Amino acid sequence: MTDTNRSPLLILASASPRRKELLLQIGITPDQIDPADIDETPGGDEQPRPYAERLAREKAAAVMERHKGAYLLAADTVVAVGRRILGKAANEAEAKGFLSLLSGRAHKVHTGLSLITPDGQQITKSVTSAVKFKPLDSFEIDCYLKSGEWQGKAGAYAIQGLGSLFIRQIQGSYSNVVGLPLQETGALLSGNGFPLWQRALQPSTVQE
Template sequence: MSSHVSSKLVLASASPRRVELLAQIGITPDAISPADIDETPRRDESPRRLALRLAEEKARAVAQAHEGAFVLAADTVVACGQRALGKPEDAAEARKFLHMLSGRRHRVHGGICVIAPDGTLRSRVVETQVIFRGLNEGDINRYLASDEWQGKAGAYAIQGQAAVFIRHLSGSYSNVVGLSLYDADALLRGLGYYPEAA
């Protein structure tokens, strides 16, 4: 396969966390183009399938406008049992999510999709298991007051104040932040993308 060193990389996400994660491994997207898609789960769709479908749909939507580029898309779904916990609408929903996660094991499904300049699509789902310690009302009130829960799947950010809630984590830490770096790098390299040396 010919090397696509000169090809551009488009990140199909508005998440500053994903940009920071990619920078950690020396990748700077040439463009950031968030996909505007309907993220409503389908009837009886598992959290794992949802994460994969949304990542693929985001990548396809953005690839149409960026011909000849690599497109990287991701989606994070926090699952408590078979229930997908999306981004909370308000503090009341965030409180409900935190009560559900308190003292329990949950899974974070990270869907990743890369489309190469020739249209080849590769995708996968990365699963991380996370166990929260029991949270009391004081813990939850303090966390809600921080506003850190806003815009976060499952109502928490592992790289912020919620780090103290995490009793155990099994799998990729960066997946919980928003993008498994190991898997994103493996998919990109597998399709021939290598970041240019600075």
């Protein structure tokens, strides 16, 4: 028999500690974290925003069979300079190239969000923020590379850390640049029946 008083489970299909921390900021603790393992190679002519949406959609779909009857949230964040997608730098040399490219110019950060509801409906959207870097000199870039903060970060920087020293201006959601746009995520959840405020006041325990 189904317990109708029990809040539905929320599964986060992401291993990102930043997304987990951002959800906690609005009082939401995922019931389980189940990262998706998919091919993240961009298509030959794929634009950054549709690419972020596709990855979020595919990440959610990849694990949905394991979590029927739950809410399943997936996200993917992409840094882009024009049509060029800057993923996670594979090494220090690539990270240096990314930072040199971002220096003194504006770029966009796109986060794709995809939610699968307990009845199997999938809703996917994206949020975009514009970020402008100050001009970086070689000393600043070298120091940042030595910090190691660039590792595992789209575009090779973390706005919530030392990377904040590079940010001259942001237009749009700050939390989107970190990895999960909170206002839009909350609206996506609550707009599809998830008891956001009930869960925010009664956080559950994460099971990894």
